[in-house]
Structure formats: C-alpha cells, structure tokens
Amino acid sequence: MAIAAPIPSAPDHLAVFAAPERHGLRLVRGVLHVEDVPLAAIAAAAGTPTYIYSSAHISARYDELAAACAGHPTLLCYAVKANSSQAVLRTLAQRGAGADIVSGGELARALAVGIPAGKIVFSGVGKLDVEIDAAISAGIRAINVESAEELERVAVRARALGRIADVTLRLNPDIDPDTHPYLATGLRESKFGVAMAEAEALALRAASLEGLRLVGLSFHIGSQISEAAPFLESAARLRSLVLRLRELGVRLRHIDLGGGLGIAYAGGEPTLDVAAFGAAVTAAARELELELVLEPGRFFVGNAGVLLTRVIGRKRGEARNFVIVDAAMNDLIRPALYGAWHPVVPVDVAAAGRPSHRADVVGPVCESGDFLAQDRLLPWPEPGELLAVLGAGAYGMAMASTYNTRPLPAEVLVRGELMAVTRPRRSIEALLAEERLPEWLR
Numbered sequence: 001m002a003i004a005a006p007i008p009s010a011p012d013h014l015a016v017f018a019a020p021e022r023h024g025l026r027l028v029r030g031v032l033h034v035e036d037v038p039l040a041a042i043a044a045a046a047g048t049p050t051y052i053y054s055s056a057h058i059s060a061r062y063d064e065l066a067a068a069c070a071g072h073p074t075l076l077c078y079a080v081k082a083n084s085s086q087a088v089l090r091t092l093a094q095r096g097a098g099a100d101i102v103s104g105g106e107l108a109r110a111l112a113v114g115i116p117a118g119k120i121v122f123s124g125v126g127k128l129d130v131e132i133d134a135a136i137s138a139g140i141r142a143i144n145v146e147s148a149e150e151l152e153r154v155a156v157r158a159r160a161l162g163r164i165a166d167v168t169l170r171l172n173p174d175i176d177p178d179t180h181p182y183l184a185t186g187l188r189e190s191k192f193g194v195a196m197a198e199a200e201a202l203a204l205r206a207a208s209l210e211g212l213r214l215v216g217l218s219f220h221i222g223s224q225i226s227e228a229a230p231f232l233e234s235a236a237r238l239r240s241l242v243l244r245l246r247e248l249g250v251r252l253r254h255i256d257l258g259g260g261l262g263i264a265y266a267g268g269e270p271t272l273d274v275a276a277f278g279a280a281v282t283a284a285a286r287e288l289e290l291e292l293v294l295e296p297g298r299f300f301v302g303n304a305g306v307l308l309t310r311v312i313g314r315k316r317g318e319a320r321n322f323v324i325v326d327a328a329m330n331d332l333i334r335p336a337l338y339g340a341w342h343p344v345v346p347v348d349v350a351a352a353g354r355p356s357h358r359a360d361v362v363g364p365v366c367e368s369g370d371f372l373a374q375d376r377l378l379p380w381p382e383p384g385e386l387l388a389v390l391g392a393g394a395y396g397m398a399m400a401s402t403y404n405t406r407p408l409p410a411e412v413l414v415r416g417e418l419m420a421v422t423r424p425r426r427s428i429e430a431l432l433a434e435e436r437l438p439e440w441l442r
C-alpha cells in the first residue's frame, strides 16, 4: 500500500462524513463526535492541539483481530511504540492484549498498566544491559534477539541473575513488503534481525547456551502492510528451520510474525481483510505446530485517534494558499517524515458547505517541512474554527516533541459519554523548569 495518497479532486470531508466510523468518528445530527462526545466539547474542556482516542474503536479493532485468530492459540502483543498512553495501554490490557516493547521505558509502562510479564515480548536492535536485566527479572514471554552478539549478552545477563531467559531469534526473511522505504524492516539491507544463512547455527547456539531457553522464532518485516501474503511468505521461509530444529530435539513454543498490519488513511483506500488475514496466519502457525504471536500497533490505534487543532489564520500566497493551525510538525511528524496522508476535516459540519480552496495546512513551526497536509481541497475555514486531523492515533503523540518550545499536546480518552484528560497539557513554566543552569553560568 502506498503511504501517500494522490492529490485529491474532492475535499476529504466528503469521504469521511460518508463513513465517519472508519476514522473513529460519529456524525450525530450534523455534529462530529468521538463516541458520544462532541469534538467541540473536548476542545472547550482540553484546549488545542489535543489528541483524542476512542476506546470503543480500539476495543473493536482488538476484538476483530482476536476473533479472526480465535481458532488457534494466539497472543496479540500490542506494539507499545505506536501509542504508549497508559490509558490506551490499559484499554488494550483489559481486552487481554499483551505488549511488544522496545525499551525499558516501555516495559515499565506495560507493567504499570497491568499487562502480565508473561504476555510481553521485547524487540529492538540495541537493547541495553539494564533493559535486558529488567526484562529477565520481570520474567517476560520472550526477548526477541537480533544478533549473535546480543544472544551471548542475554545469556551472560541471565546467568548473572541466576535466571533462565526465554528468547526467540528475530530473523530477517529478506521480504519486500511494498511499503514506504522507512517502514520496511525485513529486507537484506535492513539493520534488523539475523540473516537466514546464520539462523540455524545461531538457533542451535541459543538452544545450548546455559541461561537461555529458545522458545520461538520471530520476524517483523515492516509497517502499513495491507495483505497477508508477505507474512505468509516470511513464515514459509522459516518452515525448514522449524522442522530442522524439531529434528534435532529443539521444540519451540511460538512463532512471532511481528506487526505491520495496515490501516486505511484516505477515504477510498482498501482496508485489510481481517478475517482472511487471521485465518491465513493462524493456519500457517498451526501447520508449524506452534502458537502464534502478533505485534500489531497501528492497526489497533491508528484510526482511533484524532488530532484536534484550531485555525490561527489564513494566508493567500501567490503560488499557494495556507491554513495556519495551532498543531504542527512537532505534534504530528508523519506528513513531514514520510509524506504521510492524514484526512483534514472541519469540525463544524455546516462549515463544510462553504466553497473549498486548495491549501496547505501548516503549523507555526519555523520549517518549510512543517505541514499537516499539502495541496488539499478544504472548505475555507475562519480563524478560531476547529479542524480534525484523522488517523492520528498511531505514531502521533508517540513521536511528538517540544521543538520550538511548544508543550506537547494534551490527550483525551473517550468511552461512550465519558471523557477524561489523560495527559494534561504541560505548561511552558514546567517545560523550562526541567532544565538546570550550571552554577558557573548564573
């Protein structure tokens, strides 16, 4: 799936208002809601820019995938990096989700919201000793080991702690998942995983090293993938290794196919056929006689999230028009970094009837790369009006920064009629107070 959609011939709201639930929204008597709460009410309570998440949408995505995999023992380990809000994590934990973590910080978050250690897997190409120690001590389900050197290091740490570390080998199946180059991780050239040529020797080493238990094989081939085929092809490339290990008496528990399940950002984009995906990947695991682990991030939360922003002003340039809003690249970096497409719609549905103009939706940050949408047809908004940037639940807040000394956005979780500010906006004073001036500069 191409990550950037083509230049549109129609404003985004036409497709979005026709199927608002795809983006975690509802249109109730002409007013845009997240579940039962009007967006305008959230702006009044929490200000802007603010990320809003729908718990119903997150739960529905989780339940849909869980149901699709129900015929086979499957653990859905939510990739915490996509959105590590504790409220979001708890929402998923309550459904039964495990966690895929990539740092000690994410381990702490997952444990803090009550995800059992036995449902946590730890991926990542550069794990620190302290992080490995914390994972072993917590007793997580598996450390997904990414290199020969790391394997030895995990064994040393486990022996030092007097524990057995459960590990998988993260393999690099050399598969091109047809996605944005920054989002492909299973290619030969990528920094991730162990080459297939080394896999057997390393698996046997893992199985024999004191302090380790080899419990599975894993891979993660990339992100925003809209079909099962690359997952199946990757699993097939592991088949002979699984059989060979079994022959040699190494019995594995699970195969971890990683995350990367794609979502539809623009209105007309195809969506993943979840039932067919679940049937196919569970069949592949069953064939290998292994439990299945998946690590979806974006799939659960991407379209559950809206970035609410307010129009500061407009500018009609010679070559382009600009709508300047109070959210910026520091709040949502995906358009600048990947050329990613997020629908932008007016919150006041009546305003959508106005004539549309082609415009870039830009923030106040001092960079030309600071845009949320480019060359987009948009009902020309008035200053002070609210716009909703959709599909912002994954890799939005998680990648936000305080560039230009802009405090991070607030976060709100909605459930039915309930809404809670789960992360208040930090004040500028609090931001400044995090730093120290050295004595000799005072």
Ligand code: LLP
Pocket (backbone or CB within 6 Å): 079, 082, 100, 123, 124, 183, 220, 222, 223, 224, 258, 259, 260, 261, 295, 296, 297, 298, 299, 334, 338, 394, 395
């Ligand atoms: N497992 C591993 C080992 C990963 O590295 C990732 C994502 C996932 C699971 C979850 O992938 P997902 O299901 O969310 O596609 N910042 C980019 C995405 C980077 C993904 C990095 N790894 C974006 O905004 O599109």
